[in-house]
Amino acid sequence: MINLYTIDYSTSKLIPFSENQLVCGFPSPATDYLDLSIDLNKELISNVNATFCGRVKGNSMIDAGLEDGDVLIIDRSKPLKNNSIAVCYLDGEFTVKRVKVFKSKKEVHLLPSNKNFETIIVKEDQEFIIWGVVVYTIKKNY
């Protein structure tokens, strides 16, 4: 069971370069352009030990492209930049928003990307964790 959807490189498929110098006759002109195949694990995940996935419920981030049902790739090891989209834990649930930190005011602002929602202002005394930065959004279109 454990390897079913865990994020690791065991599923990667590497196609070796063709060794066309060993082949007699005229080499195919295309071999120069052969590339390793695309491995989504490698493209989408930079720190496999820190990468987790989560599923979005709701549409407060729809203008940033995050829709209900999308799966987010979350990297816990990426440093939070101002305005990064991050998964946070606030008052008993995980939420996803753009995060703005105001050190002087000792406040964190969670900005939605949907005009029907309001900015959440997190005060010092609230139970709040920045859980990880959202690096990719996976959307099912078919």
Add this chain to the structure above:
Amino acid sequence: MYALIDCNNFYASCERVFNPSLNGKPIVILSNNDGCIIARSNEAKELGIDMGGAYYMIEKDLKKHNVIAFSSNYTLYGDLSQRVMNTLAEFTPEIEVYSIDESFLNFEGFELIGGLNNIGKNIKATVFRNTGIPVSVGFAPTKTLAKLANRIAKKNKSYNGVCVLDSNEKIMDSLRIIKIGDVWGVGRQFEALLNNNNVYTAYDFINLPEDWVKSNLSVVGLRMQKELKGIKCISLELTTDAKKNICTSRSFGRYLTDKSIIGEAMSNFASRCALKLRKDKTVCSVIQIILYTNRFKLDQPQYFANKTIHLDVPTNNTIEIINYALKALDLVYRDGYRYMKCGVIVSGIVPENRIQQNMFDNIDRSKHSKVNNILDTLNNRYGADVLKVGSLGVAKQWNLKAEKLSKCYSTRWNDLITIIAM
């Protein structure tokens, strides 16, 4: 220098990563089948909840103190453990994974570039950032002392989770405060014997004459004494020895009386043994099954059966091993008992390329090995047990009781954390 890195309350910490509302609350983890308590958070320890306590006996007590209980979720713990260990392996080339939540790391030579304490802090921060799991770090010249340093780092808040024993003075100071029973490798009998000889701390122990230690505690005790003095006797085990036997056994979720359902469980365990053998590229020549009633229910009729089958030709073939396990079950099964546990143990393990052939062998081994290859390939690609032998069954009525199981947040597509965007 060696480092021992140990995850703090590992199982409880794993549950908290995906459920931060559990932070600061007392939680306990139950053994397979929700039998007894096998792990506690600090808060649960402070409430005086004992390790090993039977859950059904203290369930009410736990509720009263708002202690939250979880069935053990080894899929989740295993995945997080792997992430922690992989992260640790980035710090030094030599790592010995000692258990699901502890590793020894070799930092020989690193003291020259300075600041083991800083390296320790960095390890702690990196593991937490990557995985959300808090760890404690102990550095010392020997493994036994590293274990001890870790204990100090964990118990004393002032160390902030990192303790470096890098001078004789620091080592002696810490030996004075550690009870001999808390030293790595000291069991109850050792402790009692030493207490009888007025040895109470690790410091008392290193001051015993070596002759006395050797004659009373054998070479094991002597090695321990040297390690505590800072003389390296135990090195890292970087390769794991081939297994001598593989055992798959479980308690059932409820009492079973029906032979066909027990056979289903037996087939599953046999199949798991065969898979492990193939992963290790080994074969077994002995298959043993066990079938037990519940020995704690004294009012019920008791029966403890085991049957061993020696094979003419060693195998790692799923169909064959299941076949023998079921034959053995046929031989020992008796009506009228309520069975609680069964299992399959394979031994006589040798590498698969060293099989002694048998002239009278009538099994088509090349055909079986093709079947196994297809089985393994498909199950690797599409998930465990996508393809399986019919006797494994579908309903799994014998399955473990795990009523308080958390989700496999990090390994299953359907169990991902839900992120509210509302």
